[in-house]
Amino acid sequence: MLKIEGINKRFGSNEACKGINLEVRKGECFYLLGPSGCGKSTLLSMIAGHLSPDSGDIILEGHSLLNMPPNKRPIHTIFQSYALFPHLTVFENVAFSLRIKGVVDLEERVLKKLDLVSLLEFKDRYPEELSGGQQQRVAIARAIIDEPSLLLLDEPFGALDTKLRKEMQLELKALQRSLGMTFICVTHDQEEALSLADRLAVMNSGSIEQLGTPENVYDSPATRFVASFIGESNILDGKVEGDKILLSNSISVPITKKFQSGEIRGVVIRPEWFELNDGVSVFSLTGEVISRLFQGASILYLIKTELGKIKVLVPVDDDLSPRQIGDSVVVRCTSGSFEVV
Ligand SMILES: Nc1ncnc2c1ncn2[C@@H]1O[C@H](COP(=O)(O)OP(=O)(O)O)[C@@H](O)[C@H]1O
Ligand SMILES: [Mg+2]
Incomplete structure (x- = not known):
C-alpha cells in the first residue's frame, strides 16, 4: 500500500x-x-510530509504524496510522549480535531473509537489518571479518529522501563491486529x-541493509552489520576454500553462497547454536570459561578458544552442571547451515 522509491535526503553534507526503496503492505x-x-526519523518525517525528499517518490495507495501537505495526507504520527492534552478528559482528547472541524456526529464517532481501543469506561478520566498503556491507547484513538490509512509511531516505547515496555508492546501488537x-x-x-x-527494514548510515521477516533477518543476516546488530552473534572469520570456509587448520564449515577462494569472510553463529553437553556436532573445540551471565531462563557463557572468544547460550534446563569461570569445556556447534557475511 505504501511504496518508497529511491528516496534521498541530505542535510548539508x-x-x-540514501536511495531507500521499500514497500509496506496493507495491515x-x-x-x-x-x-x-x-x-529512521528522517524517513518517517518524509512519509508524514514534515520533510521533503531531495529525490525519489512516496506513493500511498497508488498516488504520490509528495505534493500533498502533511495535514491532507491520510497518515497520523504518534510520538513517544503521546502529546495528550493534560487538562482535557480522554473523551475530549479524542474529540479535539473533530470539535475544530465542527463535525455533527462527534459523540458517536468518539465513542466508537474509544470502544475500539477498550477505553469507553475511562472516557471521563484525565491523562494523568491513566496507565502508560492506556495513555498510548488514547493517543491511538485520537490518531485514528479520521480513519487514516497509515499510522506512524516514532520510538513508541522509548522512555519506558523494561517491564512496562514489554506489557505495552503486547498491548500495542494486540491492538494493531484487532484494528x-x-x-x-x-x-x-x-x-x-x-x-x-511482521516485517522490518534494518537501516545503517542512511541505507537499508536488509528487509524481511524477523525470522529471516535473525536466521539469515545479509551483512556483517545486521548479524552484529540483531541479537547476539559470534562472527568467526575464516578463509574461503571452494564450498567451505576454513576457520582453523582443523575446523571448516560448509557454505552455500558462492565466494572467491581465498577471500576472508565471517561465519555467523548464534550463541544458542553452540552447546556444552555431549552429543553430535558439526565441529567442536576446547576452551575455557572466562565469564558467565545468568539470564533467568538461560546462562550466557563467554569461552576462550583457538577461534577467539565465543558466546554460548545454554538454557538453564539443559545446563546439568553449570560451568564455573576457569572450567575447561568442549564447545560443540550444532547448526547445520551457516550464514556468511
Ligand atoms: N533537521 C536536521 N538538520 C540537520 N541534520 C539532521 C536533521 N535531522 C536529522 N539530521 C541528521 O540526519 C541523520 C539522521 O537523523 P535521524 O533520522 O533523526 O536518525 P534516527 O531517527 O535514526 O536516530 C543524523 O545524522 C542527524 O544528525
Ligand atoms: Mg529518531
Missing part, C-alpha cells in the same frame, strides 16, 4: 537517507530498525522490532 506492522542517527491497521514503527531496540514486526 550529511546523507540521512502489517512494519518496523524501521537501526542505531541512533541512521535516518487491522497499517503501522510503521521506528526503533533502535532490536528486541522490540523482532517481537512486534
